[in-house]
Amino acid sequence: xxxxxxxxxxxxxxxxxxxxxxxxxxxxxxxxxxxxxxxxxxxxxxxxxxxxxxxxxxxxxxxxxxxxxxxxxxxxxxxxxxxxxxxxxxxxxxxxxxxxxxxxxxxxxxxxxxxxxxxxxxxxxxxxxxxxxxxxxxxxxxxxxxxxxxxxxxxxxxxxxxxxxxxxxxxxxxxxxxxxxxxxxxxxxxxxxxxxxxxxxxxxxxxxxxxxxxxxxxxxxxxxxxxxxxxxxxxxxxxxxxxxxxxxxxxxxxxxxxxxxxxxxxxxxxxxxxxxxxxxxxxxxxxxxxxxxxxxxxxxxxxxxxxxxxxxxxxxxxxxxxxxxxxxxxxxxxxxxxxxxxxxxxxxxxxxxxxxxxxxxxxxxxxxxxxxxxxxxxxxxxxxxxxxxxxxxxxxxxxxxxxxxxxxxxxxxxxxxxxxxxxxxxxxxx
Numbered sequence: 529x530x531x532x533x534x535x536x537x538x539x540x541x542x543x544x545x546x547x548x549x550x551x552x553x554x555x556x557x558x559x560x561x562x563x564x565x566x567x568x569x570x571x572x573x574x575x576x577x578x579x580x581x582x583x584x585x586x587x588x589x590x591x592x593x594x595x596x597x598x599x600x601x602x603x604x605x606x607x608x609x610x611x612x613x614x615x616x617x618x619x620x621x622x623x624x625x626x627x628x629x630x631x632x633x634x635x636x637x638x639x640x641x642x643x644x645x646x647x648x649x650x651x652x653x654x655x656x657x658x659x660x661x662x663x664x665x666x667x668x669x670x671x672x673x674x675x676x677x678x679x680x681x682x683x684x685x686x687x688x689x690x691x692x693x694x695x696x697x698x699x700x701x702x703x704x705x706x707x708x709x710x711x712x713x714x715x716x717x718x719x720x721x722x723x724x725x726x727x728x729x730x731x732x733x734x735x736x737x738x739x740x741x742x743x744x745x746x747x748x749x750x751x752x753x754x755x756x757x758x759x760x761x762x763x764x765x766x767x768x769x770x771x772x773x774x775x776x777x778x779x780x781x782x783x784x785x786x787x788x789x790x791x792x793x794x795x796x797x798x799x800x801x802x803x804x805x806x807x808x809x810x811x812x813x814x815x816x817x818x819x820x821x822x823x824x825x826x827x828x829x830x831x832x833x834x835x836x837x838x839x840x841x842x843x844x845x846x847x848x849x850x851x852x853x854x855x856x857x858x859x860x861x862x863x864x865x866x867x868x869x870x871x872x873x874x875x876x877x878x879x880x881x882x883x884x885x886x887x888x889x890x891x892x893x894x895x896x897x898x899x900x901x902x903x904x905x906x907x908x909x910x911x912x913x914x915x916x917x918x919x920x921x922x923x924x925x926x927x928x929x930x931x932x933x934x935x936x937x938x939x940x941x942x943x944x945x946x947x948x949x950x951x952x953x954x955x956x957x958x
Contacts, residue, residue, distance in 0.1 A: 529630050529890040532562055545636035548643060548852045554633060561629065565622035572615035579608035631735070632742055634857045635887040641861050644851025650864070651851070656835065657844030659868050664931040668871035669922045670802040673933030675699055677955030679803070691792065691807045698957040702924065702937070703810070705944035707785045707917045710812040710837055714914055718833045720783040720814060725763035727787050728754040733766040736892040737911075738858040748789050756789040761911040764815035769892035773817070773907065775899035779826060780817040783914060785810065803918045804876070810917040816910040819896065820886065823908035824861075827883040831863045834879040834914045841938040843923050844868040846875050860885045865915075867923040878919045881912030 535542045539555035546554060582605045589598040642651045670679055678699025684692035695703055714720040734740040734755050739747060739762065748756040757763060764782045773780075788811050803809075814833060818826045831847065838845045850862040859882035866875035886906035889895070895904035928936040933953035942949055948957040 529627075529887060530633060530636075531886075531890065532558070532626070532630070535559065536562065542636070546633065548637055548641075549634050549855075550645070550853055551634065554629075558626070558629060561622060561626040565619055565626055568615050568619035568622060572612050572619060575608050575612045575615060579605055579612060582608060628741075631738075631740075631891070635860055635884060637852045637855065637859075638861045641855065642849060642851045645853040646851075647854045649851040650848045650854055653847045653849055653863070655844070655846040656839060657842065657868070659844050659870060660927065662870065662931075666870035666873075666926065666929060668802060668869075669925045671871070672925060672929050672935060673953045674929070674935045674951040674955055675925055678951075681802075688807075691805065693803055693806065698951045698955055699921070699925075701945060701957060702941070702951070703917060703921050705941050706920050706924065707810060707812060709840075709941060709944050710914060710917070710920075711783065711785055713837060713840065714783045714812070714814065714833060718781075718836070720781045720833075723760075723764060723767075723782050723784040725760055725767075725784050725786065727757050727760075727763075727789070729757055729762055729766070730754065732769070733762050736766045736769050737762045737888055738891065742857060746791055748791055757786065758790045759788050759811060759911075759913075760784040760786040760813040761815055764813060765817075765888060765909050765911065766892060768817055768894040768907065771894055772904045773894075773896040775819070775896055778817060778819050778896060778907070779822060782815045783812060785812045785917075803922055806918065812914050812917060814881075814912045814914040817894070818908050818910065819898075820905065820908050823883050823885065823910060826908075826910055827861065827863070827881065830910055830912045830914075831865070831881045834865055834881055834912055837915055837920075838865065838867060838878070838923075840940045841920070841924060842940075843920075843927055843938075845878070850880075856880070856882060858882070858884050858887050860887070863912075867919070869923060869926050870929070871926045876919070878923065879913035879915050882910065884909045884911070 535555055535558055539559060543553035543555045546552065582601050586598060586601045586605060589601055642649065644650065669675055678696045680694040680696060684694045711722060715722050728750065731740060739758060747758050764784055788809050790807060792805060792807060814830055816826050816830060835847065845865055845867045848864050848866065850864055855862045862880055862882040864877050865879040867878040869876050885908050888909045889906040894907050896907050897904050924938060925935055930936060935951045937945060937949055945957060950958055952958050
């Protein structure tokens with residue numbers, strides 16, 4: 529959420545930031561609500577002071593035996609009390625309207641974020657690895673003979689409908705191996721603390737990480753009011769909601785492997801083949817809580833953590849910085865990592881790593897106490913996939929496919945598959 533004081537001080541800069549994201553200027557509407565709210569607060573305080581003075585005079589009039597003055601002042605006190613209550617109620621209503629408006633406005637992009645309308649305007653930063661030269665036509669993951677016995681969309685459709693999958697045997701084990709491998713690397717090499725968190729959360733948690741109110745239709749809600757998390761960014765980030773952290777506790781670096789649930793509203797007809805876009809999937813998430821001055825360096829570090837997983841798996845990828853028109857609602861700056869998928873002959877997103885500044889911290893009221901003293905300040909929050917397990921499974925299968933229909937597995941996973949190094953064309957792990 530935006531800092532209302534910053535909008536008051538520089539409304540033109542606020543509107544310019546919204547304009548960079550293709551949004552209409554909002555400072556006039558925001559400041560009108562803010563001015564009305566503050567006027568009601570001031571009026572209520574003035575009326576409260578009048579009420580307090582009259583209350584004192586009531587006692588004096590009573591003591592002096594001036595019954596007429598006593599009754600007049602008592603009526604004045606009652607009138608002022610009602611006036612104060614009405615003004616305070618109006619102030620609360622205006623305050624809620626202002627908050628509701630601010631909750632719908634996206635974060636301001638950093639100056640270094642490239643201007644653009646959509647994914648075509650993203651800027652490539654670097655590439656790692658080279659796509660393997662193949663002497664056969666590569667298949668998409670679901671058509672590889674080794675994979676077909678272990679990737680069942682028909683049974684999933686019978687159970688749950690479209691955009692679900694049942695994994696069996698070797699493919700299921702490989703999926704589990706990938707998640708375990710990612711967690712081990714992040715905890716032993718990257719210094720992240722492993723967490724196990726709920727997948728059902730309250731409204732407040734979804735507001736805290738800006739899924740609500742704007743993106744309610746993208747998530748699932750239970751009949752008794754819980755939300756099913758779209759990513760463990762929600763739970764990990766909200767672990768510090770309402771806290772005042774000590775400076776020495778920062779940075780906080782966390783990771784979790786969870787189920788994730790997304791309705792994929794508005795994505796009809798997009799990426800419907802195979803496992804690319806599912807309603808239920810698994811992800812190893814990374815979240816960092818930092819001091820403001822450390823967040824940009826942390827963004828680069830987290831991007832490197834995600835890239836390291838792909839490097840260890842030998843999967844070619846490219847890293848891009850998203851333009852203003854393609855980055856997420858709560859982000860100040862985002863790096864997307866796109867892995868090479870030979871079956872599609874293109875790079876596809878496998879991780880987004882974003883720095884949010886104090887945008888989420890203000891919504892959560894998450895602060896820290898600076899080491900040098902002074903009043904608490906808002907922390908900065910960051911999140912990123914480290915990685916999406918299903919998409920990583922797709923990449924491993926497609927990049928490891930062989931002409932005979934088998935799949936060679938990355939050496940980094942052999943310890944997680946009982947020393948087995950490939951899935952043969954019949955689907956057996958050998």
